Amino acid sequence: MALGVTQGTLSGKDPREILRNYYLRAGDGQLTVVTTTLDLTTVYTLPAEVGVPGAVVVSGETFLKVVEGVTAPQVTLATDGTGVVLTAGSFEARLATMGAEDFPKDPFFSGECQAVDRPELLAGLRRISLALCKDESRKQLNNVRVDKNSLTSSDGRVTVVVSVKTGVTGEVLVPSRAIKRLTDVLADARTPTVEVAHEGGHLLFRFGGVTFSTRLGAGAFPDVRGRVLKPTENNPLVLRIHREGLRAAVARVAATASKRGRSVRLDLQRGRCSLLAQDWSGNSSSESVECDFGMMAPDGRLMECTPTQVFFDHQYLASVLATLTGELVEFRMAQQIRVPVRVEEPGLVVLMARLSAAQASGGEAPAEET
Secondary structure, eight states: HHHHHGGGGGGGSSSSSGGEEEEEEEEEEEEEEEEESSEEEEEEEEEOOSSOOEEEEEEEHHHHHHHOOSSSSSSSEEEEESSEEEETEEEEEEEEEEGGGGOOOOOOOOSOOOOEEEHHHHHHHHHHHHGGGOOOOOOSSSEEEEEEEEEEEOSSSEEEEEEEOOOSSSSSEEEHHHHHHHHHHHHHHOOOOOOEEETTEEEEEEEEEEEEEEEEOOOOOOIIIIIGGGGGGGGEEEEEEEHHHHHHHHHGGGGGGGTTOOEEEEEEEEEEEEEEEOOTTOOOEEEEEEEEEEEEESSSSSEOOEEEEEEEHHHHHHHHHHHSSSSSEEEEEOOTTTOEEEEEEEEEEEOOOBOHHHHHTSSSOOOOOO
């Protein structure tokens, strides 16, 4: 368990040899296992019978292979002056070591921390994964904005804002790769709460014997609330449709979508949403789904309006529908293609860019809203 949790921050290919290793420290009735990339650090503490306190550094790849092959319920680690001897039943392995004093110091909580609900935080992290930026060159978007009550992510085409208690004071940027790793570690945890602390340039999370630390991101995150969210608050065109019915229809017609454009066309009129996807080879498919479509009146009623045609990237549309939880989904749109489509449900706002006809055919780069 300890090696599985810490393996995610083991720098297997780092040119700095010390970071490709496990740091093991025994003392005070426990064994502490540490791995780090310097940006991300995982510390796992478990009970142990300690004879002589001490610390060693062992090869990450070799130690992991040795321990994974052990079937005995317990192992014994002992130093013999030249390395570490691992014994498990009749099995014995001798492992070379490096100087423990050269290993980076593991993070610790020195100040005030806040306790937050682990399942709620985990659910929020999973939701913002929809819009985590995968392009490493886009440094402005390679972070998640975290404040006391929300998480915000954007990849330039989809923006997600999730309402959740984070335990963070003020506003910080957390690298996307740290969000991915934290999500995995929290998913394996069983504790009801997580302790969160902001220590200098790091954010620390502690739960069930695990301490996870990430270096905070730098730069300025897009002004989501002012420049991105606000213009979509009064999008006048409204599509109300059963989420699962639309999701299934998108999955079916996407089979004939262009591999480059990845577009699906929605022809919207009162009572019907017709989907069409076709590629350059002449393959096409279509399907109709019942819906309610119209112009939002001041009293909340939907008024008759001109039939409208919109294009979406089918992969993004499918991901958004999978992230939502309600039976019905409401898409709020503007006439202008550059204004993102807005989707809301309790605790969640999603903005999604539309495609132009040229983008849908694969003729130009997709639009972005950030």
